Each structure stands twice: as C-alpha cells, then as structure tokens.
Amino acid sequence: MLQDMNPADVPGAWREATLKLFDTGTRKVLVCDREMPYPDGRLIVSTSDTRGIITHCNTSFVEMSGYTREELIGAPHCILRHPDMPTRVYRQLWEEARVGRIWHGYVKNLRKDGAFYWVYATVIANVRQGRVAGYTSVRRKPSRRKVEEAERQYRQWLAEERVR
Amino acid sequence: MSEIYLMTVSLDFPPQRMPGWASACDWLRQAFDPRLQLDVNRDFATQRRAIINGEVDMVYANPFDASLLVRESGFVPLARPAGMHYECIVAVARDAPFHEIEDLRPECRVASTGNPDVNMIGMIMLEPADLDLGNIQLLQMESYPALAEALLRGDADVGFILEAFFDALPAATRQHLRPLAQSRINEISHVLLLGPRLAERAEEARRLLLGMAEDARGRHALDELGFVAWEGMDREVAEYMIDLMDALKA
Numbered sequence: 001m002l003q004d005m006n007p008a009d010v011p012g013a014w015r016e017a018t019l020k021l022f023d024t025g026t027r028k029v030l031v032c033d034r035e036m037p038y039p040d041g042r043l044i045v046s047t048s049d050t051r052g053i054i055t056h057c058n059t060s061f062v063e064m065s066g067y068t069r070e071e072l073i074g075a076p077h078c079i080l081r082h083p084d085m086p087t088r089v090y091r092q093l094w095e096e097a098r099v100g101r102i103w104h105g106y107v108k109n110l111r112k113d114g115a116f117y118w119v120y121a122t123v124i125a126n127v128r129q130g131r132v133a134g135y136t137s138v139r140r141k142p143s144r145r146k147v148e149e150a151e152r153q154y155r156q157w158l159a160e161e162r163v164r
Numbered sequence: 165m166s167e168i169y170l171m172t173v174s175l176d177f178p179p180q181r182m183p184g185w186a187s188a189c190d191w192l193r194q195a196f197d198p199r200l201q202l203d204v205n206r207d208f209a210t211q212r213r214a215i216i217n218g219e220v221d222m223v224y225a226n227p228f229d230a231s232l233l234v235r236e237s238g239f240v241p242l243a244r245p246a247g248m249h250y251e252c253i254v255a256v257a258r259d260a261p262f263h264e265i266e267d268l269r270p271e272c273r274v275a276s277t278g279n280p281d282v283n284m285i286g287m288i289m290l291e292p293a294d295l296d297l298g299n300i301q302l303l304q305m306e307s308y309p310a311l312a313e314a315l316l317r318g319d320a321d322v323g324f325i326l327e328a329f330f331d332a333l334p335a336a337t338r339q340h341l342r343p344l345a346q347s348r349i350n351e352i353s354h355v356l357l358l359g360p361r362l363a364e365r366a367e368e369a370r371r372l373l374l375g376m377a378e379d380a381r382g383r384h385a386l387d388e389l390g391f392v393a394w395e396g397m398d399r400e401v402a403e404y405m406i407d408l409m410d411a412l413k414a
Contacts, residue, residue, distance in 0.1 A: 040265055040345040041289055045408060058350055102414045120291070122411045128403070136404070138411040143294045
C-alpha cells in the first residue's frame with residue numbers, strides 16, 4: 001500500500017488526483033506543472049522483483065525522483081506513476097515483461113515534489129535458470145518531438161479510459 | 165607444462181597503460197599460473213574472433229563483450245577495477261557551434277571508432293536530437309587520436325570517445341576539444357573474466373586479485389594501470405550488468 005503524497009513535500013500550487021493502481025489500491029497524488037529537465041548523458045536504472053517492488057536503483061533514479069534511496073527500495077514502481085499516464089501503457093508493459101519480452105515506451109514520471117520528468121524507458125526481464133526472477137528498467141533522455149507525440153497519444157487514450 | 169593460457173585485454177585502454185598490462189600479466193604469471201601469456205589483438209573484430217574461437221583463457225573485457233562471454237561462452241567473472249565506471253563522451257571542437265545535444269542536426273558528421281560499447285552509448289546520447297544511424301553521417305576512425313584530429317580539422321562535427329581515453333589525450337589536443345555530453349551510467353565497467361579451461365580455478369584467481377594491492381609488485385602493476393584495487397565480481401553482479409547492457413542494446 002502506497003502512502004498518499006504529502007502537501008508539505010510539494011512547493012507552490014498543485015492539483016490533486018486519485019490513481020487506481022493495479023495491486024496497491026488507490027493513491028492520492030499532488031501534481032504541479034513544473035518539468036524537471038532530464039540531464040544529458042544520464043541513465044536511470046532500477047531493478048524490481050516480479051511484483052514490481054524496487055530492489056535496486058542508481059543515483060540518477062534517486063536524484064530524478066526526488067525520493068531518498070531508503071524511500072524507494074521496497075516501494076512499488078508505481079510510486080512514480082503520474083495521472084497523465086494512461087493505464088493502457090502499464091498494462092502493455094506488464095504483458096510484455098511477464099513473458100520475457102522487451103518493452104519500450106515514453107513515460108511521464110511524477111516526482112515526490114509534484115513535478116514531472118519524461119523518459120524513454122526500456123524494461124527487460126531478468127531470466128535466471130529459465131525463469132523470470134525480476135525486471136531491469138533503464139530510462140534515458142527522450143527527444144522533445146517523441147514526447148510531444150506521446151503526449152498526444154496518451155491524452156487520447158486517457159479520454160477513452162474515462163468513457164469506459 | 166607446454167600448454168599456454170592466453171590473456172587478452174579489451175582494446176579500449178589508453179596506450180600509455182600498456183606497460184601496466186604487461187606488469188599485471190607478469191604478476192599473475194607468478195601468483196596464479198606460469199603458463200599465462202599476454203596477447204593483445206590489433207582490432208576489436210580480431211579480438212572477438214579469437215575469444216569466440218576459444219583461444220583466450222583470461223580477458224579484461226569491455227561490458228559489451230562481457231555479456232557475450234558470460235552468457236554464451238562459459239566465462240566466469242572475477243573482478244572489476246574498483247570505483248571505475250565505463251563512461252563515454254560526445255566530444256566537439258572547442259569552438260564548435262554546438263552547446264547542447266539538441267543543437268545537432270540530421271546529416272551531422274559523427275566520428276567513431278570500432279568500439280561497439282562506446283558507439284552504442286554515444287548513439288543513445290544523440291537520441292534527444294532525434295538522431296540515429298539513419299540520419300547521420302558516420303565516419304569510422306582507426307583510433308581515438310585520429311578521431312580527435314578529425315574533430316580539430318573540422319572533418320567531423322562530433323565524436324564518441326571513451327572517457328578514459330579523452331582524459332588521456334595529450335593536453336595540447338584536449339584543450340581544443342570539449343565534451344558536449346558525458347554519460348553517467350555509473351553501473352557498468354570492464355570485467356576481468358576467466359575462460360572455461362580455467363573456470364574451476366575462479367575462486368583462487370579472485371582471491372589473488374583482491375589481494376593484489378597488498379603486494380609490492382602487484383601494487384606497482386595496479387598503479388601503472390591507474391587502478392586503486394580490484395573489486396570482486398560474482399555471477400549475479402555480472403548478470404545485473406549484462407541485463408543492463410541488453411536493455412541498452414534493445
């Protein structure tokens with residue numbers, strides 16, 4: 001169960017949204033319009049177990065997320081879930097990863113302070129002795145053009161999900 | 165006693181470190197096995213062929229080769245240089261009109277060497293400018309000094325250089341270049357691997373390497389290599405690095 005975001009962590013104006021998460025119930029998140037620029041050359045790396053619980057993350061992950069390493073290890077990956085991301089993207093991700101296929105996609109992540117950052121993410125299964133033992137995710141800086149394309153697509157998917 | 169065990173070293177080390185590898189091999193010959201011989205190949209393709217053909221028994225491999233060797237050729241990870249990561253630079257001439265990656269345009273001239281890891285990481289760093297192998301002019305250089313020269317002459321707009329090489333360029337060259345972007349992966353490194361013929365002696369080799377810094381001759385060899393010490397690397401740590409490399413290559 002993920003804790004709701006704390007207003008004390010979010011400077012300036014914010015809006016509230018409630019996320020419906022796959023395995024962890026609901027979470028209230030606080031969102032502002034500030035984008036955290038993705039530094040050139042950085043790679044954000046993390047590993048998770050088969051349930052998506054973070055087991056390792058690098059320094060870039062810690063810095064870009066705004067959380068401490070202690071807050072991240074043991075937390076579900078959806079701690080970064082932004083309400084502008086359609087459920088469909090994560091469903092596709094899990095469907096691919098669970099059967100050992102590589103997933104790529106553009107993701108808008110939510111920081112602890114309510115700001116966001118875009119990444120181009122790759123998720124691969126960690127196969128040990130023929131079984132999926134967990135997942136490695138690597139995120140890198142996306143091109144602005146690709147982000148704009150993803151934003152358009154995701155707005156459409158979100159609208160479709162609201163109608164259902 | 166006539167059997168020989170070949171040791172080789174990934175070609176992406178600065179030439180001034182070559183005596184260090186000779187010293188390290190001498191030390192290993194004395195401490196581990198007198199049949200070890202250092203054999204440094206001319207180019208990446210020749211080296212990879214020799215490794216795949218089973219001609220090599222110990223290799224200081226770059227992350228790209230390490231993934232192939234551990235997963236497909238039965239090599240065992242022993243150690244990596246402590247605190248040293250495998251990072252790359254997208255370099256430009258000091259007075260080039262590019263100040264961030266997004267300043268680069270399609271058809272820009274990109275100089276690279278035959279090093280697959282560096283090229284892969286370099287291309288990843290160009291992605292924010294919507295550049296890929298289909299819309300750049302890739303110029304193959306024989307060496308990093310040749311690549312630096314191409315940048316200085318204006319024959320190339322940017323070049324991919326292993327950070328250790330960039331730092332080892334002569335000051336007179338380096339001062340006319342600047343990094344446009346530097347990778348900060350912090351998770352991948354070269355790895356010293358033991359081949360299948362010696363795999364059952366991996367624990368012994370790892371223990372010796374971890375103690376190398378405490379021996380005077382070993383310390384000297386490490387100094388020549390620019391290493392502080394070796395850090396032990398087990399199979400799971402290597403698997404993690406390989407997964408990461410696979411994610412980058414995908």
